[in-house]
Amino acid sequence: SIKGSPESETPRDKLIGGLLTTDFNERSCVSRYHQSLLYRKPSPYKPSEYLVSKLRSYEKLHKRCGPGTRAYKKATRNLSHDDGNYASKSVGECRYIVWVAVYGLGNRILTLASVFLYALLTERVVLVDQSKDISDLFCEPFPGTSWLLPVDFPLMKQIDGYNKEYSRCYGTMLNNHAINSTSVPRHLYLHIIHDSRDEDKMFFCQKDQALIDKVPWLIVKANVYFVPSLWLNPTFQTELMKLFPQKEAVFHHLARYLYHPTNQVWGMVTRYYNAHLARADERLGIQIRVFSDQAGYFQHVMDQILSCTQREKLLPEVVSQEESKVNISQSQKLKAVLVTSLYPEYSDRLKNMFWERPSSTGEIIEVYQPSGERVQQTDKKLHDQKALAEMYLLSLTDKIVTSARSTFGYVAHSLGGLKPWLLYQPKEAKAPDPPCIRSTSIDPCHLTPPSHGCDAEWGTDSGKVVPFVRHCEDRENDGLKLF
Ligand code: GDP
Numbered sequence: 482s483i484k485g486s487p488e489s490e491t492p493r494d495k496l497i498g499g500l501l502t503t504d505f506n507e508r509s510c511v512s513r514y515h516q517s518l519l520y521r522k523p524s525p526y527k528p529s530e531y532l533v534s535k536l537r538s539y540e541k542l543h544k545r546c547g548p549g550t551r552a553y554k555k556a557t558r559n560l561s562h563d564d565g566n567y568a569s570k571s572v573g574e575c576r577y578i579v580w581v582a583v584y585g586l587g588n589r590i591l592t593l594a595s596v597f598l599y600a601l602l603t604e605r606v607v608l609v610d611q612s613k614d615i616s617d618l619f620c621e622p623f624p625g626t627s628w629l630l631p632v633d634f635p636l637m638k639q640i641d642g643y644n645k646e647y648s649r650c651y652g653t654m655l656n657n658h659a660i661n662s663t664s665v666p667r668h669l670y671l672h673i674i675h676d677s678r679d680e681d682k683m684f685f686c687q688k689d690q691a692l693i694d695k696v697p698w699l700i701v702k703a704n705v706y707f708v709p710s711l712w713l714n715p716t717f718q719t720e721l722m723k724l725f726p727q728k729e730a731v732f733h734h735l736a737r738y739l740y741h742p743t744n745q746v747w748g749m750v751t752r753y754y755n756a757h758l759a760r761a762d763e764r765l766g767i768q769i770r771v772f773s774d775q776a777g778y779f780q781h782v783m784d785q786i787l788s789c790t791q792r793e794k795l796l797p798e799v800v801s802q803e804e805s806k807v808n809i810s811q812s813q814k815l816k817a818v819l820v821t822s823l824y825p826e827y828s829d830r831l832k833n834m835f836w837e838r839p840s841s842t843g844e845i846i847e848v849y850q851p852s853g854e855r856v857q858q859t860d861k862k863l864h865d866q867k868a869l870a871e872m873y874l875l876s877l878t879d880k881i882v883t884s885a886r887s888t889f890g891y892v893a894h895s896l897g898g899l900k901p902w903l904l905y906q907p908k909e910a911k912a913p914d915p916p917c918i919r920s921t922s923i924d925p926c927h928l929t930p931p932s933h934g935c936d937a938e939w940g941t942d943s944g945k946v947v948p949f950v951r952h953c954e955d956r957e958n959d960g961l962k963l964f
Pocket of ligand 1: 584585586587588589769770821822823852854856857858859864865867868869871886887888889890
């Protein structure tokens, strides 16, 4: 156990600059203290002392209010008989936010981190819907307590059905003028999904937050990384500046704090890494996501990948045997290419290309793809574990190419602290020109953010409010990102 061992044996690197607490047993979750140490280069992004102290106080709060505590029991009592006017009843000292697992794994990882940051900012306790396979994927992040929402949570049976039409949905309540400071409900549903209405997005406004802050229980369904929009709220912005002086590193730090793959997933990561990537001189990741009705292999996507990687000098071209410059005695550089995709055809072509002909630089290129599942099977345990293992493996590469608007790719590059080359989304079955763009930020993009300001500034372009929250390179018109 890390607990109780002298400071000299727990170098700060092992705790990622103090990001991690020493209060866990090491063997129960091997990845927690080992991932940074053994497989990652030290990150150029350091967590602030303020973030570290905020995390330590959050851990105390979670322990005090978490499942099984008196505070939790008090807060959940009579919750299912929410009559919309709890002012007279005592609900206890703790406030909560429940994260519900919806959409693919990349979406889930981004939204849970967003919800956690919101909880840090508003001193709420985050609890995680465990009806999905979250505990097969991640270890508990907070010591001496649990982040899993107990299965006997009073609203459990209803949560699945929550949607925009639900009478306690924030946007719907605004529409119906059903909420004001004199009638605050005990629970509210927040809909932060790609089809959110302007009213749902009022959530990000300062005035609305003053009201929402009074609600003891928030239940969130989200499928977008909403951190960039929190920075548009002046109250949050002041605090966020202190927490994250390096603005683009928000997800990078939160993910390394929160997400520790279970021993089973970590075994998959390390076995693959040691078998195929460890000995290479350089590692390139390529994440290929095809958003299309009839997905699969497309020649224009293959062309786009080749044109991007060759123009950006990420991969060499191939030449004829006669043109090959390799001299036998020279030791050749080994470059491992890790491809992830639902389809195996892309990496098969790449592999053949570098087998059939020599590279122009003399480098040896080896191409690997861990799985090719063909179809998304979210909530199937092994499928999700493979997806997570692949996101982690991608994050361990030196350079990375990812697909536009894919949350799978966002998680991989941001976790790794990598500025990705983003492959533009093809239009009309043609390879875009240019094929890709190098991002200048490691943070993920908030897809479908508010496109308006709050009240008086209604109609302002939300990408022009503060200088470091701008439109994303891969979603010029409707994405926001921290730079
Ligand atoms: P997004 O749809 O690209 O934003 O990413 P998500 O992770 O939210 O949803 C896509 C889901 O499809 C993943 O969670 C996996 O279940 C599956 N999937 C997509 N691409 C890959 C891949 O490269 N490898 C694996 N193993 N699964 C993938």
